[in-house]
Amino acid sequence: MNLSLLIGMVIVYLGVMSWLAFLGNRQTRTAEDYLVAGRNVHPAVMALSYGATMISTSAIIGFGGAAAVFGFGLLWLAFLNIVVGIFVAFAIFGVRLRKMSQNLDATTFPTLLGKRYHSKFIAVFSGLMIFLFMPAYTSIVLIGGGRFLQETLKVDYNIGLLLLAVIVALYVITGGLKGVMYTDAFAGLVMLFGMILLLFSTYYAVGGVVDGHQGLSAMKDQIPPPLVEQGHQGWTSMPALGSPLWWTLISTLVMGVGIGVLAQPQLAMRSMTVRGTRSLYRSVLIGGVFMFFMTGTAFMVGPISNLYFHETQGKIAIAVAEGNSDLIMPIFINRIMPEWFLYLFTLTLLSAAISTISSLIHVQGTAFSEDILRNLNVSREGRMNLSRIGVLVGIVAAVILAYILPGSVIAQATAFWFGICAAGFLPALVGALYWRxxxxxxxAASIVTGFGLSIFGFLFLHQKEAAAFGLAKALFGKETLLPYPWTHVDPLFYALPISAVVFGIVSWLTRTSVSQIQEQVRQGFAGVGTVSALPPIKGQGMKKG
Amino acid sequence: MLGMEDWTITIAWLGTVLASLFCIVYGAWD
Structure with missing residues (x-):
């Protein structure tokens, strides 16, 4: 690649992104503009922004590489990303979430839960969880972006990481959520174009869909013995039922990431940004196409790369990448795609990183200002400025974590964040939307149990994280406290059901207290489902407890 | 079917394509 041409393209690209952030800035007049984009975002912008936020550089490179190792079984995650991550998130949850957030005048995910249950504790605790644990997830995306800039633009890793952090922080601070969503949507379009070309080129390179799959099925004897021992049965087969590989595939990737998206604050709050249910229905169409070409492409191209490498080099993908699965996608793309595509793919990956980081630090900023400080009555003035300070604190925390956390810990940040969010937030969110x-x-009991149990599971039971954190080893002298299969079962798998059961039991035991929040329930559900509409209320407070 | 060895993978591949088509049809519209 011609480096000066590439740098020129990146500068033009950043120019367009900066103009979009400036556009967001010009349209941001009120706190509602800054926090929920004025609740009048175009459905196409919402769907693209949602998708681009969900898909980071690591989702394309990391998941594509993982699929090259594990095989097509990961397609179940692509299936869930579309059905749950798009259809359920927009057309089912989103419709209620949007209406309820408008009824209760809630501008963030934790504040929505807090107002719905009339509890400052829930809002502050949820905001605190976001503010404490999200920076680690942000830092892994930042690190991915920094490494990527180092490899492609030949800039120093430290400069690349800091440059990315500063650019994104500027977008969020100046443009608010409008700036975030406009830049996300442009980034999403670049990603969509790049991934569509990659998917069709890949199947074309191996002779089509059926021929490609048949060729891959015939390569079963090429699987490395260690993977066979772990339960690998071929790239076009599921891993052996109950094997370590099967548990990893089902519990972490499919369940954790597939179901976990519903309770991701930066994703769930996207439904609050559109004008009405019509926008959400329209977003389903755009989101369904976008998600297919993101996760579908990564999980189809990954396995197929084995066939291409085997035919051209006599080796499988992981062998070509010398054991580093993160290198499989870049090497494969370098081999099969024309040179001009490499420029586009560079912008695709840069887009994936920027769009995810911007949404994460926006939510961190609002967790700091809206969910924690405002609910603790620390300040009632300058909501936008407080949020901007929160953004700065969030991005500085992410940069510091990127340097001080060991690589082994930071690598587990995504699964950790998705897992604790699903266990902590999902039952309370479903209850808020459906259970009067x-x-x-x-x-409150469900949220605390979900976060507590899943964090305990990650620190002491699940091998990947427990070994990386080393806390169980330091305290009890062994890597994990319980034997297999607990070592390979994602904590979400038990923390989520237990959190849901606690929610049901405690709600039943305290059922007489429902009358105390009758007004919040009535207002929250107004116009949701079958109840007739009531005018939205402004400035609805919460009580402590 | 579709060249896959395991029928559950065939369903996953088809399911992913059909889920996307379903979203298109469903969306197809204040």
């Missing part, structure tokens, strides 16, 4: 008799105590 859910009580404040039930929701």
């Amino acid at each position: 008799n859910a009580t404040q105590a039930g929701a």
Whole structure:
């Protein structure tokens, strides 16, 4: 690649992104503009922004590489990303979430839960969880972006990482959520174009869909023995039922990431940004196409790369990449795609990193200002400025974590974040949207149990994270406290059901207290489902407890 | 089917394509 041409393209690209952030800035007049983009975002912008936020550089490179090792079984995650991550998130949850957030005048995910259950504790605790644990997830995306800039633009890793952090922080601070969503949507379009070309080129390179799959099926004897021992049965087969590989595939990737997206604050709050249910229905169409070409492409291209490498070099993908699965996608793309595509793919990966980081630090900023400080009555003035300070604190924390956390810990940040969010937030969110008799105590107990149990599981039971953190080893002298299969079962797998059961039991035990939040329930559900619409209320407070 | 060895993988591949088509049809519209 011609480096000066590439740098020129990146500068033009960043110019367009900066102009979009400036456009967001010009349209941001009120706190509602800054926090929920004025609740009048175009459905195409919403769907592209949602998708681009969900898909980071590591999702394309990391998941594509993982699929090259594990095989097509990961397609179940692509299936869930479309059905749950798009259809359920927009057309089912989103419709209620949007209406309820408008009824209760809630501008963030934790504040929505807090107002719905009439509990400051829930809002502050949820905001605190985001503010404490999200920076680690942000830092892994930042690191991915920094390494990527180092490899492609030949800039120093430290400069690349800091440059990325500063650029994104500027977009968020100046443009608010409008700036974030406009830049996301442009980034999403670049990603969509790049991934569509990659998918069709890949199947074309191996002679088509059926021929490609048949060729890959015939390569079963090429699987490395260590993977066979772990349960690998071929790239076009699921791993052996109950094997370590099967548990990893099902519990972490499919369940954790597939279901976990529903409870991701930066994703769930996207439904609050559109004008009405019509926009959400339209977003389903755009989101369904976008997600297919993101996760579908990564999980189809990854396995197929084995066939291409075997035919051209006599080796499977992981052998060509010398054991580093993160190198499989870049090497494969370098081999099969024309040179001009490499420029486009560079912008695709840069887009994936920027769009994810911007949404994460926006949510961190609002967790700091809206969910924590405002609910603790620290300040009622200057909501936008407080949020901007929160953005700065969030991005500085992410940069510091990128340097001080060991690589082994940071690599687990995505699964950790998705897992604790699903276990902590999902039951309370479903209850908020569908269960009028859910009580404040039930929701609070569920959130605390979900976060507590999943964090305990990651620190002491699940081998990947427990070994990386080393806490179990330091305290009890062994890597994990329980034997297999607990070592390979994602904590979400048990923390989420237990959190849901606690929610039900505590709500039932405290069922007489529902009358105390009757007004919040009535207002929250107004116009949701079958109840007739009531005018939205402004400045609805919460009580402590 | 579709050249896959395991029928559950065939379903996953087809399911992913059909889920995307379903979203298109469903969306197809204040």
